[in-house]
Amino acid sequence: MSLPAYSFAYLDEQTKRMIRRALLKAVAIPGYQVPFASREMPLAYGWGTGGMQVTAAVIGPDDVLKVIDQGADDTTNAVSIRRFFALTAGVRTTERTAEATIIQTRHRIPETPLAAGQILVYQVPQPEPLRKLEPRETETRRMHALAEYGLMHVKLYEDIARHGRITLSYDYPVLVNGRHVMAPSPIPSFDNPKMHRSPALQLFGAGREKRIYAVPPYTDVVSLAFEDHPFRPWKAEAACGLCGATETYLDEVVVDDRGGRLFVCSDTDYCAERRKAGHRGAAAGHALAAGEGG
Amino acid sequence: MSGFALRAEGLSKTFTLHLQGGVRLPVLHEVSLEVRPGECVALTGPSGAGKSTLMRALYGNYLPGGGRILVRHRGALVDLATAGPRGILALRRETIGYVSQFLRVIPRVPARAIVAEPLRAAGMAEAEALSAAERLLARLNLPQRLWSLPPATFSGGEQQRVNLARGFAYPYPVMLVDEPTASLDPANAAVAVALIEEAKSRGAAIVGIFHDADVRRRVATREHEVIPLAAAA
């Protein structure tokens, strides 16, 4: 008889229990940052250790895991995290949003609407939305406790003063459940509306900063703004060159050494599904599409 | 009760100089003085007798050591000696005015605003207060180009005219006037005398120190001699 080299999903049971307790508290107080005893993971802070610990604490043998990095399933970080859990938890993995029960993400929310029962786990570099304005942790905690969020609007005020409009286009602060201001992690502001009353459970893990927070299903998530400068999610004025989609968040990629550029869906799964269904973009059949999908 | 506007009863004042080993300097002892509306009482006595001390005590600038200072304020009698800071400030806003010998210059504040200030403090609208101030400055022959300048750089005589205008801007029922014509030329001294005469005729009760015997004879209804305590003792 030989003992397995790792506990199920890498973390020991006591640690997972500790993280689950933090998650329960986070779900009970939507948007509130719960401190937790972040562990060393077999990769460096900044590579998704917070998200991985949350995933490890909620994943079970029957789960199907999808991991994306900036919308893509095939980047190094996404691939290695997916393999990590395939190895340590023996779970099935997928690149299809609709098939996944848990989706760990860095910097995007999938285009395919999430459904009840799915869990979206965000990797968070900086959980404190007030940090850049108020460096003192004692003070930001008190500001959250007393819902003193005037300072948050100062940041947006400055943006409008400098650029004539709110140019903040990612990690755009939101008010959760009418109570806590929260950093949605560096997702594009384009994705912010998807958080609002989502049927999925949204969990956030910040490994280096040792914070966990959550948005339970069907919770109000409102992007901060001014009456005369309402929130406007930003997106490139273009269609996906591969699938022709106009409603998705697009990445601009350089496709040759002559400065040729192409807008493509940042969500690779969504784009591939559309192409399978017969949708064609202006640059359909481009070599870029060959390495994708499947 | 008779119709006095100001009455000091048994007023005493002794200075204790703590920095000189606690030396006690008695200056006023049981001074009594009554002034009716329309009267101008000139304080007389040798230099150092305590005339200025009495004036300052009547204004609440010096803390009386004993006695009462009754002032008719809004129809009632108020004892300034026990009125406390807020009570004294209320008296100064509406009832007691003090024309000192020197203008206390306030940085950056133009002459006409300094003159208008007592009117503003008593609740007059700014424009109205400023035009009243300008009329007085014109009457005291202060060149118009100086009105909008802070008086810090003015000559002694010019400053004193600003000071007079400020002192006479508001029609206080009780006025304390300390050497109003010092450092004034004869023409402006005449204006100062006229201002005092007008205050008297509108019913102000005035206590003044007038070194110039001529001025004193013209404005004073009677004299009150302040006797040096050293001499009295």
Added chain:
Amino acid sequence: MSAVPLLAVRDLTVRFGRRVAVQHASFELWPGEVLAIVGESGSGKTTLLRAVHGDLPADGGRVLYRLHDGTLAPLDGLAEPVRRHLARTEWGFVHQNPRDGLRMAVSAGGNVGERLMAAGMRHWGRIRAEATQWLRRVEIDPARIDDPPRTFSGGMQQRLQIARVLVTRPRLVLMDEPTGGLDVSVQARLLDLIRGLVADLGLAAVIVTHDLAVARLLAHRMLVMQGGRIVESGLTDQVLDDPQHPYSQLLVASVLQA
């Protein structure tokens, strides 16, 4: 004259370890009144001010404040959210060093607008208009509205701090040596400005200063502190011209001419 003061400090005591920094300090303040607290360095005047503002815990005594319903409420009996709400709307604190009272990386407009936004204003154009008006009022060129205060001179920074505090029309302003680090000519301008604003807005203010000329110019009443105690209080000109306490006499005798 109102029977109930705006602020009442009763027997306030503050200790730093075994040292008593403020001992049984009591005073009252009415609307429209300016009170100066004078004394030499270490006399406890700034400590008293900070304890009144709630920045330092008191070791005895209380601070009472008149709420809008007219009741005089002890501040330590109010819930923290209420107290902090008062602090950023009805109260203002002007620090000696503008760096302590400004956000140096935020534009002048953002600094002035912060308290409006904290009070719930969410219309950018109106916040902007209000900030512009206040910059003008404290004699800062509105063209500088988007510049950060670190590009301002010391005097401008201090005026900006005052605008930032007054924008919510507070009832009570506490100032700690507001002219402290400034050149004499700049001081005069600031003092004149404070004097005008206090009168126009009918503010109640407490000004801590070691400069008797500042007290003479701005304050109706004054307190003299020595070794943590209030040794004398009264009408400003009376205390300066006829000081009673030995320490007050020393203080007055030590300056050239206040």
